Amino acid sequence: xxxxxxxxxxxxxxxxxxxxxxxxxxxxxxxxxxxxxxxxxxxxxxxxxxxxxxxxxxxxxxxxxxxxxxxxxxxxxxxxxxxxxxxxxxxxxxxxxxxxxxxxxxxxxxxxxxxxxxxxxxxxxxxxxxxxxxxxxxxxxxxxxxxxxxxxxxxxxxxxxxxxxxxxxxxxxxxxxxxxxxxxxxxxxxxxxxxxxxxxxxxxxxxxxxxxxxxxxxxxxxxxxxxxxxxxxxxxxxxxxxxxxxxxxxxxxxxxxxxxxxxxxxxxxxxxxxxxxxxxxxxxxxxxxxxxxxxxxxxxxxxxxxxxxxxxxxxxxxxxxxxxxxxxxxxxx
Numbered sequence: 001x002x003x004x005x006x007x008x009x010x011x012x013x014x015x016x017x018x019x020x021x022x023x024x025x026x027x028x029x030x031x032x033x034x035x036x037x038x039x040x041x042x043x044x045x046x047x048x049x050x051x052x053x054x055x056x057x058x059x060x061x062x063x064x065x066x067x068x069x070x071x072x073x074x075x076x077x078x079x080x081x082x083x084x085x086x087x088x089x090x091x092x093x094x095x096x097x098x099x100x101x102x103x104x105x106x107x108x109x110x111x112x113x114x115x116x117x118x119x120x121x122x123x124x125x126x127x128x129x130x131x132x133x134x135x136x137x138x139x140x141x142x143x144x145x146x147x148x149x150x151x152x153x154x155x156x157x158x159x160x161x162x163x164x165x166x167x168x169x170x171x172x173x174x175x176x177x178x179x180x181x182x183x184x185x186x187x188x189x190x191x192x193x194x195x196x197x198x199x200x201x202x203x204x205x206x207x208x209x210x211x212x213x214x215x216x217x218x219x220x221x222x223x224x225x226x227x228x229x230x231x232x233x234x235x236x237x238x239x240x241x242x243x244x245x246x247x248x249x250x251x252x253x254x255x256x257x258x259x260x261x262x263x264x265x266x267x268x269x270x271x272x273x274x275x276x277x278x279x280x281x282x283x284x285x286x287x288x289x290x291x292x293x294x295x296x297x298x299x300x301x302x303x304x305x306x307x308x309x310x311x312x313x314x315x316x317x318x319x320x321x322x323x324x325x326x327x328x329x330x331x332x333x
């Protein structure tokens with residue numbers, strides 16, 4: 001079997017091609033990461049990937065993990081101006097089996113393949129076998145999926161668009177942030193404040209708060225970190241604010257799902273801000289839930305540090321489908 005799997009994001013797209021029999025170990029044939037904005041469509045990206053693989057045989061199956069709400073194997077991406085349709089890709093690329101899944105369904109499948117070196121415990125509580133599990137994470141956007149165990153202890157994953165629920169401030173500073181963003185966007189979701197795409201707005205807000213000049217152009221997460229390293233007080237305040245907001249979001253997720261089987265935090269932003277995520281500040285923001293503080297304190301919370309989580313999960317889904325099983329594989333760890 002020739003399988004292409006991809007984790008498509010608003011910033012980057014990670015594609016991998018494996019070969020082998022579904023019931024045996026798959027061998028990696030080719031793998032590459034692309035800037036998503038360099039391509040006008042998923043079709044253009046995949047054609048480039050297939051060309052770069054050089055003389056590889058025709059793929060049998062394609063599985064793409066995509067950010068956005070899927071309906072009838074079609075999705076308009078949340079942070080990228082693409083619409084992806086499985087049937088259309090099947091026709092234009094000549095691939096017999098094409099399947100689309102939510103990006104955090106793939107991330108959940110990928111967690112099952114992690115080793116102890118691929119995550120760190122932010123709140124080292126004992127995970128309960130068969131307990132609800134959740135994965136959330138800030139990349140370009142803010143994703144969320146939850147996992148429920150069946151009678152055999154096998155987990156099924158359910159995608160959500162939880163990152164788009166209404167943002168609620170937890171301090172006067174956050175209340176001022178909400179008012180500023182409401183004036184610009186109208187609806188303010190958690191993704192507007194706790195994602196890679198939020199960094200520019202957080203920095204501009206903190207520049208105003210600290211009476212500093214606004215930047216001439218947009219500032220992304222890497223630029224914000226560089227400014228903070230150089231002594232920019234507004235940039236440092238923006239990163240602190242992000243940690244507070246992200247921690248509060250994770251605490252909300254813990255209250256919503258009570259994931260005694262583990263709450264996993266993924267996404268590129270988390271990996272880049274690992275030291276800040278491991279700080280006492282993050283967990284204090286997470287557990288600051290008033291009378292429900294102890295619920296979050298009892299939740300096992302893990303930070304995923306592997307950068308291949310999404311593509312590994314998409315590969316796992318593709319291999320499971322080739323064995324004639326449910327497209328979202330069991331989650332065992």
